[in-house]
Amino acid sequence: MTEKPRAAGPGSTGAAPGGSASPGEAGAESRVVIRNNRKIIDTAGSDGAAADAGSDVPAEGLVEEAEVVVDEIQVETAAGDDGIPAGPPVVDAPAEPVDAAAATSLGAELEALRTELDERTRDLQRVSAEYANYRKRVDRDRGLVTEQATGAVLAALLPILDDLDRAREHGDLVGPFGSVAEQLTAALGKFGLTPFGEKGDPFDPTRHEAVAHQTSADVTEPTCVQVMRRGYQIGERLLRPALVAVADPE
Template sequence: MSDGNSEQEPITFVDNRKIDPETGEIREAVADNGSATAPAEAGDGAEVLADAISVELAERTADLQRLTAEYANYRRRVERDRKVAIDTAKAAVVTELLGVLDDLDRARAHGDLESGPLKGVADKLAAALQKQGLEEFGSEGEPFDPTLHEAVQHEGSGHDPVLGLVMRKGYRFGDRVLRHALVGVTDGVADLDRAAAETEASDDADANTQ
């Protein structure tokens, strides 16, 4: 045999296994020249990842907006409840003082508050309560309103009733009526004019028949 025949070409082999038997990791694809090749759809994968991130961001933004709206509604509800509680407490205190105001009104009607230290106390009390939101109503000549006035007597036909006599003032605190005014109701100017016109017409008819 010649020396050339005794030499054998080196044996080479290519490991085409996709999983590395030593590390257990997935191997990258190997080209024929032995170099690693990039995935064929790398660009598509990036777009899919960007879309997923955009969807996740939109969901988190919607959640944040919903939480913000719920918190704003909660704050408004708490503030409204707090204001109602404060107004209720004020109304309860003012209601207890209505009897004092009635006594002062009677003293004023008798001329006891024209001068002196009691007049100053009465004026300061009335000013303080008005500053807190207390309003009085019920004066002679005002139109009769059954939601504000309690009529205990009535005179006339009642087509245009007004307050003829105020026996006790009414009070309200904001939109809340603390006490109705106790009044006597009589005919208003329109009713009186109508009654006068009807009387005059009746007199003219009687005169024409004679």
């Protein structure tokens, strides 16, 4: 039985075809690795083919190298393009079914919240409008009360003003007394007291109180021909009507 040649180690050299190699050439020559799996298996499985080729290449060493190369190729094929070994396939978890009863309950709850929000909004608007009306009413009442209090005080001073008017008509408002009368009239005017009722004014039954009537060819409408007592008002409020004599046209 013919013995197969053994694989050469790292320090041994293989015989080249057609002659023997020197030790220096054998050290400089690098080992050749054949990466064709089919050819290596054919060479390792057929002793006659290896003998006919006349090659001294160790078959067992080539088979071991070929197995290593095949393992590396399989590892590279199993790895992805990025070099990371591919893991088991990822299967998406099935979506959980939506509970129809829960969805209906949430919709009803949402609708109830919206209804309650609308009611609270209307309540807030109603309260805001009531508060605005209350403020206006309070301001109006406050002004009315102030005007009434001022009118009550001024009404108590009207007889004094009537005496001053009579003294003025007789020419008695002279000197210091006349100066005091003017200052008093100016001070009362600051509170809104306005006198009215002059001779020749058209007769107004809402502001004048007629105590005498006569006819005259000099007038074309009812006219105040004599003022017995002047009237007073505070703003638009009538404090006292004027006493007048009225002349009607003939």
